[in-house]
Every structure is written in structure tokens, then in C-alpha cells.
Amino acid sequence: MNSSASSTIKKKRRQQIDINTLGQQLIQGNITALSRGITLVESENSNHQQQAEQLIEYCLPHANKSVRIGITGVPGVGKSTFIEAFGNHLTSLNKKVAVLAVDPSSSISKGSILGDKTRMEDLVKNKNAFIRPSPSGDSLGGVAKKTRESIILCEAAGFDTILIETVGVGQSETAVHSMVDFFLLLKLAGAGDELQGIKRGIIEMADAIIINKADKDNVKRAKMAKTEFQRALHLYPPKASEWIAKTATCSAIENKGIDTVWEMISDYVSQTKANNYFEANRKEQNKYWLIQTIEHHLKSNFYQRKNIQNLLDELLQKVKEGLVSPFSAAAKLLDEYKKLK
Amino acid sequence: MNSSASSTIKKKRRQQIDINTLGQQLIQGNITALSRGITLVESENSNHQQQAEQLIEYCLPHANKSVRIGITGVPGVGKSTFIEAFGNHLTSLNKKVAVLAVDPSSSISKGSILGDKTRMEDLVKNKNAFIRPSPSGDSLGGVAKKTRESIILCEAAGFDTILIETVGVGQSETAVHSMVDFFLLLKLAGAGDELQGIKRGIIEMADAIIINKADKDNVKRAKMAKTEFQRALHLYPPKASEWIAKTATCSAIENKGIDTVWEMISDYVSQTKANNYFEANRKEQNKYWLIQTIEHHLKSNFYQRKNIQNLLDELLQKVKEGLVSPFSAAAKLLDEYKKLK
Structure with missing residues (x-):
């Protein structure tokens, strides 16, 4: 055996050991290991991708035990402030909260969501919270894959509540909706025409519509908006989850109504675990991503x-x-x- | 040259001549030729399919000059009665009306739409109307392809108004919506809960919602349903056509309100021709069917x-x-x- 071959074997063995060690540290809740794992998942390097795959298989048996919550809303609705208040409320209930994002447009718009961690000053310092800026990439499929694999790693690291942020302006809502248990739409009270400008289909997806910035002289308008949305939600057919979409108002900045949102989600989880939708939906989502990935490749192989x-x-x-x-x-x-x- | 080869050549030449003759007769408005053409289009025989393709290429330059109207509604809403009344109204305005159907489920449900021509006693006898029962087939893709090619033949044969019927219970609405200019949803007045039981997305697709059976003691309820639907339509974002979806009541059996429906569609046509949506949409639809067909084949080649x-x-x-x-x-x-x- 020449020295080059032996060094290759050693290198391979070292990598193998690395992934196992990394996996072990990760499932013990080591945040540095989690960050390194996500970096592997996000890497475009094919060697890293292989390692990422090994890491994910290692973590899979430890994943899946969490509540995954999608949070969407147009820019300006106060998503960061809401996530900060919501995340801090959750950790005060002894939850471990991971915040991820799906935002394929960030490289174009530059206004990457979660990119500026300073927007969540308190949460970022909270030891029971883990915030990861949105992965880079232009294709929704690629970014969604990275986020979905990061969810597995976060869960394996012991995070029991996963918040996935998305900007309500693209196709990313469908992707996020297909990777979460509960889908939350943040809205603002408008000037009487609350229902204008909502992207087709987003309201149908929502399990809750929360009117944010219900504070100061905006409280009354927020309540009116809530009523209007509640009426609109009645127009939609019942959901497969048997859950009836709810509305509420909150003020993230004044920390009001945040607890109600969590109660709503807890009710949803109990209800859908009782009727077996929760598990069935997750299995359906896995199937969806398998099929989606295949069909995406078949098409790009043709069109390229x-x-x-x-x-x-x-x-x-x-x-x-x-x-x-x-x-x-x-x-x-x-x-x-x-x-x- | 042996006699078998010569007979093959003769046969080929004869088939060639046949398709040209058939095409010629068809564009002269010969109904027998049109029926034979559609039979070719619907045939599963690969020789026939080749001939059908030739016939379609022959007819294409003469097609496209029509208004294509999709008509949907659940069983019992009175689609046949409506189409009979509407078709007779159109021929009274010197229009030539072809009625086709997309109904992939017919072979299973046996209740084939348009299958029973006797349901349209007057229209079937009307020399300016052509009614073709729904093509057989289990896959929506196949049935939709047949219908879409039949539209081309009907248009080449001089039919200027094409009605495409579908039962509002499957995926066929999306297919029909992607092959028509105007999409009409027939509804009945219910017992106060007019908005229940509507399939997701169908209301969004509708250019008009017509409440049928607005007759006898049902007139008031029908008007209330109209108001309720009008309100629901306001909740949707504006359409790319810039057309604002309309509602109306009619009684197909008493022949009331039928003229209003046609006026609505005429308005739509003038408006969308003026803003160039009409043409742009047809081009978009052609592209849609091209892409759909390709992707359907890529997938089935994989999964088979x-x-x-x-x-x-x-x-x-x-x-x-x-x-x-x-x-x-x-x-x-x-x-x-x-x-x-």
C-alpha cells in the first residue's frame, strides 16, 4: 500500500469519525455542532453534501419530535418583532426554539430575512433559542431543501419548537406550508380594505391570521380587521385537519396577545394529534418532498x-x-x- | 415493383388524399366531415392518431376564430337545460354553436355528460348547432387533449361559439379553464349556505357565477344567493384579464335571463380584446398545453x-x-x- 492510498483511507476514516462525532455532539444539544451541521447542509460542495447526507441519516431517528410553525407576512408587518416576542414567550414556557427561514429571493432583494440578527436582540442572546439566517440560493427548491434538512438537525439537537419565517411575496409560502404543522399569517389592519392584496391561496393555507400592531390608536382598526378576516375564513371549505382557522390580534412590540397565539397552536396540536392528522400530514409532507424532488430533476434534465x-x-x-x-x-x-x- | 408494394403506396396515397379531402370538406362546414374528424382525434389507433395530427395541422390556419366558453356546475344544477336554452339563444343571433365536454370520469360514473343527446331535444335538431358527447377515457390528460383538438376542428368548420361542459367535481375544471376564454359557473340557490361545498379554486376561476332555476318560488332565494356570491367575489384579488367577475340569475327552463349571460360574455370579449388579454391568454394556453404534455410524459416514463x-x-x-x-x-x-x- 503506498502512502497516498493510506492517507486517503485515513482521511476517509477521519471524515467518517467526524460525522459520527458531529452527530453525537449535535444530539447532545451542542449548538456549535448544530451550526456546523447546518453549514454542511447548506454547502454546495459535493463532498460536504455527502457528509451532510450522512449526518442527516444519523440524526433522523432523533428528529420529528417538535412543533413546526410557519410564519408569513409581507415586509413591514413586523415579523421579526413578532418572532422575538413569540420566541421569548416560548422559552419562558421552557421550550427550546429554533428560528429558520425560507427566502429564495434574498440574494436579489438583499433584504434577507433573519439576516440581520440584531433585529432580534433579546432572542439571539437567549440560550434556549437558536436563530439561523436564511440560506443563500436562487432556486426555491434548493433553499427549501436546505431549510427542511436544517429542521431535522434542529430537532435532533433538542429544539422542540421550530419557527420558519417566509416573506409572503413569492412561491415560498407553498414550500413552507409543506414543511410545517401550523401555518400562521401575520397581517396589518389596513384602511378598510383588509382583504386587498392578499396573494391567492395564502388565506386558504392559514391556520391562523394574526393582526399585528394592535396597539395605541390602532386597536380598534385591528379588531375590525380581525372580524373581517374571520368572515372571509368562513367562506372556505373545511380543512383536512378539521381545524377551523382562527383569527386574533396582537401587539408584538407591547408583548400583548402573544400568549393567545401559542394557546391557539397548542389547541391545534392537541386536536390534530387526537384525530391523527398531525402524524398523517407529516408523512404526506415527506412524500410530497420526495415526489417534488424527483419531478424537479426530471424536468430540469429535460429543459437544460x-x-x-x-x-x-x-x-x-x-x-x-x-x-x-x-x-x-x-x-x-x-x-x-x-x-x- | 411487386403488387403488395404498389398497393401499399396506393393505400398511403389514398389516405393522404382522404385527409386532404376530409380537411377541405370540414373547412367548408360539412358536419359529417367534422364528425369523422373528431372520431379520428378520439381514436386510440396509432394510424388514426397520425391522420388526426395531419388533419389538425390542415385545419389550424382556419381555427382560432371563436369564443370558447367553459360551463361547469355540480350535477343537478341544470347544465343541459342551460346549454339548450343558451345554445338556442346564440343560434337565434346567427351564431354557430358547438357543444363539447370534458368528463374523464364518465366511464366510471356512467352518467356521461352530453352522452344523452335527448336531453337537448331542440338544440340537437338545430342546424346551426353541433353537439358531441364527451370522449371516452380515464385520464384527464387524454380526454382534455381530445377535447382541445376537437375545438380546433369545430372552429375550422365555422363554429364561432364553442361551449365546453364539465362536471364541477374533479380536476377537469382546471383543464377546461385552460382551454376557454370565459369560464362560467352554474349554481343553485341553497338554503342560506350558498357558499358551502364549493370546490377550492373554482370560484376564483369563474368569470361569471350564474344562479340557475331562478323561477317560481325560488326567485327570491336565487337573488339572495346572487348577492352573497357577488360579495364573495369581491374578496378575490383582481384577475389578469382586468375583468371583474359578474353574477346573475337565470331560469333556463323558463328561458329567462339567458340573454343577459350572453351580453356579459360579449362585454368580456370586447373588453379583453381591447386590452389584448384575449389573444395573450390564448397564446399562454397553447404554451400551457405544450408544457403540460411534455411534463406528463416525462413523469409517466419515470413512474411506469x-x-x-x-x-x-x-x-x-x-x-x-x-x-x-x-x-x-x-x-x-x-x-x-x-x-x-
Whole structure:
């Protein structure tokens, strides 16, 4: 055996040991190990990705024991202030809180959510809280995968309440909705037209709509907004969880109504654990991510081919001009793809 | 040249001539040719499918000049009676009306929509109307493709108003919505809870909600339902078409309010032609069907593989038991697929 081969083996063994050690430290609640684990998960390096996969398999048996809460709302609604107040309330109840984010747009908008930890001055110093800025990346699929794997690591490290923040302006709500147990929409009282500007589908997803900034001279308007949303929620068909979406007002800055939000979520958890939706939903979500990942790869493998791109452009033009039907254009593209494989 | 080869050539030439002749007759408005064309489109025989493709390419330059209207509503709402009244009204305005259906469930439920032409006694005898029962088939994709190609043939044959019926109980609404210009939801006045039981998303798709059976002692209730739906429609964000969804009542059986529905649709057409949405939407729909068809094939090519099915079952079980993460399960499946190709 030459020395290079032996060093490769040693290196491999060391990496193997590293991951096991890291995993062990992580499940003992070591925050540095958790941070290192998430860094592995977020790395684009293929060696790191392999290690991340090992780490996740190591952690999986210790994960899953938490409540995962999605929190969304447009910029300006006070998400950071709410998460700070909510997180501190949870730790005062002896909970261990991890805060993650799904924000694929951050690299473009620069206003990365959770990027500025100083926005959560108290929570960041709280030893029972773990805040991780949003992972970088342009594709929602990639960012969502990183966040979802980070959830597993946080849970294995003993965090029992996971808050996942998202900005209510993209497709990220669906992704977050598909990785949480409870989906919370933060809103502000508007000038009478509270229902304008809500993205299609977000209200349907919400398990609770919380009107924030119900303070000072805004209390009355917030209460009116709450009533209006409550009425709107009645228009939707019942949820598979059998949970009836709730509304409430709160003031994150004055720390009012935060306890009510947690009570609401606790009720939800008891109710959906009793009717078995909680577990069933998590299994359904796992299946969703498996299928999503496969289909994403199948599609990108097709669309990334140069020949396909060219032919697609050409045929789209012909379809546009009414020279080819969309179905025969599709058949031509699939024939071409068969030849490429 | 032996006689068999020569007969093959003759046969091919004859088929070629047949399709051209059929196309010629069809664009002259020959109903028998139209029916034969649709039969080709609906055939599962691969030879017929090739001919159908030729016929469609032949007809495409003559198609596209029509208003395509989707009509949905749960069984019992009076779709047939409405279509009969509406169709007769349209022909009285010198329109040529074709009625098609998308109903993938018909083979199971047996209650095929449009299957029983006798339900439209007058319209079926009307020489400016063409009624075609729903195509058979279990997969929505297949049935939708047939319907969409039939639209092209009907338009080439000079039909300027295409009504596409669907039962509001499956996924077929999205398919129909993606092949029409205007989407009409038929409803009944209920006992105060008019908004219950509406499938998610259907109201959002509707360009008009028409409360049918506004006759006899039901008129008042129908008007109340109209008001309630109008209020619900306000809760939705504005449509890309800039069209504000309308509500109305009608009695198909007493032939009341039918003219209002057509006026509504005419307004929609003028408005969306003026703001260029009408054309843009049709182009978008063509693109949608092209992409849909491709992705449907990519997926079924993956899931149909026996090896993939077995591995998927195995991995889903492991994901369920928390032994494998959905992402690494997906990676394993994609590796296996790569080997198969």
C-alpha cells in the first residue's frame, strides 16, 4: 500500500469519525455542532453534501419530535418583532426554539430575512433559542431543501419548537406550508380594505391570521380587521385537519396577545394529534418532498438540454403563429429528447 | 415493383388524399366531415392518431376564430337545460354553436355528460348547432387533449361559439379553464349556505357565477344567493384579464335571463380584446398545453418503470419510518433511473 492510498483511507476514516462525532455532539444539544451541521447542509460542495447526507441519516431517528410553525407576512408587518416576542414567550414556557427561514429571493432583494440578527436582540442572546439566517440560493427548491434538512438537525439537537419565517411575496409560502404543522399569517389592519392584496391561496393555507400592531390608536382598526378576516375564513371549505382557522390580534412590540397565539397552536396540536392528522400530514409532507424532488430533476434534465431549448423556442414560435398544435409540438420535443438519451 | 408494394403506396396515397379531402370538406362546414374528424382525434389507433395530427395541422390556419366558453356546475344544477336554452339563444343571433365536454370520469360514473343527446331535444335538431358527447377515457390528460383538438376542428368548420361542459367535481375544471376564454359557473340557490361545498379554486376561476332555476318560488332565494356570491367575489384579488367577475340569475327552463349571460360574455370579449388579454391568454394556453404534455410524459416514463415502482415503494416505506430523508430517497431513485436509461 503506498502512502497516498493510506492517507486517503485515513482521511476517509477521519471524515467518517467526524460525522459520527458531529452527530453525537449535535444530539447532545451542542449548538456549535448544530451550526456546523447546518453549514454542511447548506454547502454546495459535493463532498460536504455527502457528509451532510450522512449526518442527516444519523440524526433522523432523533428528529420529528417538535412543533413546526410557519410564519408569513409581507415586509413591514413586523415579523421579526413578532418572532422575538413569540420566541421569548416560548422559552419562558421552557421550550427550546429554533428560528429558520425560507427566502429564495434574498440574494436579489438583499433584504434577507433573519439576516440581520440584531433585529432580534433579546432572542439571539437567549440560550434556549437558536436563530439561523436564511440560506443563500436562487432556486426555491434548493433553499427549501436546505431549510427542511436544517429542521431535522434542529430537532435532533433538542429544539422542540421550530419557527420558519417566509416573506409572503413569492412561491415560498407553498414550500413552507409543506414543511410545517401550523401555518400562521401575520397581517396589518389596513384602511378598510383588509382583504386587498392578499396573494391567492395564502388565506386558504392559514391556520391562523394574526393582526399585528394592535396597539395605541390602532386597536380598534385591528379588531375590525380581525372580524373581517374571520368572515372571509368562513367562506372556505373545511380543512383536512378539521381545524377551523382562527383569527386574533396582537401587539408584538407591547408583548400583548402573544400568549393567545401559542394557546391557539397548542389547541391545534392537541386536536390534530387526537384525530391523527398531525402524524398523517407529516408523512404526506415527506412524500410530497420526495415526489417534488424527483419531478424537479426530471424536468430540469429535460429543459437544460441545449437541443431541447432550441427546438422548444422554435416550436413555441410555431405554436404561437398557429402553425403547429401544442400537442404535436410536445410530441416532436419528446422524440428529440429520446434521441438525446 | 411487386403488387403488395404498389398497393401499399396506393393505400398511403389514398389516405393522404382522404385527409386532404376530409380537411377541405370540414373547412367548408360539412358536419359529417367534422364528425369523422373528431372520431379520428378520439381514436386510440396509432394510424388514426397520425391522420388526426395531419388533419389538425390542415385545419389550424382556419381555427382560432371563436369564443370558447367553459360551463361547469355540480350535477343537478341544470347544465343541459342551460346549454339548450343558451345554445338556442346564440343560434337565434346567427351564431354557430358547438357543444363539447370534458368528463374523464364518465366511464366510471356512467352518467356521461352530453352522452344523452335527448336531453337537448331542440338544440340537437338545430342546424346551426353541433353537439358531441364527451370522449371516452380515464385520464384527464387524454380526454382534455381530445377535447382541445376537437375545438380546433369545430372552429375550422365555422363554429364561432364553442361551449365546453364539465362536471364541477374533479380536476377537469382546471383543464377546461385552460382551454376557454370565459369560464362560467352554474349554481343553485341553497338554503342560506350558498357558499358551502364549493370546490377550492373554482370560484376564483369563474368569470361569471350564474344562479340557475331562478323561477317560481325560488326567485327570491336565487337573488339572495346572487348577492352573497357577488360579495364573495369581491374578496378575490383582481384577475389578469382586468375583468371583474359578474353574477346573475337565470331560469333556463323558463328561458329567462339567458340573454343577459350572453351580453356579459360579449362585454368580456370586447373588453379583453381591447386590452389584448384575449389573444395573450390564448397564446399562454397553447404554451400551457405544450408544457403540460411534455411534463406528463416525462413523469409517466419515470413512474411506469417496474424497477422504479418497486424502489419507490421500498423508499416511501423507509421515509415513512424516518430511516431515510425524502431528499436522499429521491437521489437514490434518480440514480436508479439513470441506470435504466
